[in-house]
Amino acid sequence: MSAATLHSAVLDALGSDIVSGELPAGSVLTLESLQQRYSVSRGVARECMRILESLRMVTSQRRTGICISPEQQWNVYDTRMIRWRLDSKHRAAELRSLTELRLGIEPIAAHLATLRASADERAALRAAAQDMRRYGTTHRPMRYLAADIEFHRIILGASGNGMYTALADPIAEVLRESPTHGRSDYPVPETIGYHEAVMEAICAGDPDAAERAMTTLLSDVRSALRLLQRASAHLSSATRAAGAVPGVEVGAGMQLLDDPSLTPPGLGCQARLPRGAQSLRIDTALSPIPPPRGYTHR
Incomplete structure (x- = not known):
């Protein structure tokens, strides 16, 4: 992996961890902890912190370390x-x-x-x-x-x-x-x-x-x-119901719509049972299905 690719990957991982809340506001980081967490050199860790500071996601504090800023301070317009x-x-x-x-x-x-x-x-x-x-x-x-x-x-x-x-x-x-x-x-x-x-x-x-x-x-x-x-508001109950059925596995991170009346045209669920299989895996991604005839998108 080139240095530029490594830098980009670490920046994305770090930014995603902050945005997701895995590294919540108020958390204090050090370059050493970042080196260990992401298996990178001190130089890469420092450069990532510099970019995140420019996005107002972190602030550097003498003797304290690198502090993750509240979400309200972030530059939300940055791509x-x-x-x-x-x-x-x-x-x-x-x-x-x-x-x-x-x-x-x-x-x-x-x-x-x-x-x-x-x-x-x-x-x-x-x-x-x-x-x-x-x-x-x-x-x-x-x-x-x-x-x-x-x-x-x-x-x-x-x-x-x-x-x-x-x-x-x-x-x-x-x-x-x-x-x-x-x-x-x-x-x-x-x-x-x-x-x-x-x-x-x-x-x-x-x-x-x-x-x-x-x-x-x-x-x-x-x-x-x-x-x-x-x-999406109906996903949780459907996912729990499907997961409670023996032999049924709901794909991680997938979505299941349990109310057909709320399924947008062009979206749906798919269930696949491989030949000879004894269990069912539901791939509940937003699987494309043809919209009904005469449907007008509003």
Whole structure:
């Protein structure tokens, strides 16, 4: 493993341990304890602490050591922080927070972009929307994702507000979660249309329509997250029930939906019984199943 790879791996492990609460706020660390915990050199431990200090996750105190800061002090807009939280038990809360942030920022950014975007920015926005349509309808999710990220980046930049522009990377990080939601119909066809409505309003010079269209787009995202959260609320009892049945093993970290009425279209559970097996393992991940005919994503 190269030095850069080792450094990145240790930083991710340490950041994840802090975000998850395994290393709670108020804990005091030393370089020696970090060397032992992560099996790294003193130099790697020191560099990781320097980065975490820049994120306001830790503070160095003379004679005391390295103290983990309260969560309220962390730089929550840093993309590494966002990634660690999305990969932790706080994933649902982080997705909710980021979606609420987007609802507060992006509709106004779209409004401002309508008033301030240059001809080149409007052309680039139209091209991004066309790419989303092209790659979305030909089932090329990663190219669609790249176009989606570019679409939102253009709008934030065209707003003419530097603080909005600075949010492009955090928003890109949450957009990268889309292909991993377990949806079999990603990208959702209706979502492509919502993006096109935003683009057409901006290019037509209608700021109120652009703001409304972006609000509709993001409200759709929030509704999808709420549906997933409603389903997740039923996981614990179902998991316990499945685990109590002799011969049934519930996959660690997996999710089981015990109420079919709360199962979002495109999500489901799978149970596999290998030929000749005497026990059942339930792989209760968000397994893709076709959405019902006529289903409209809201």
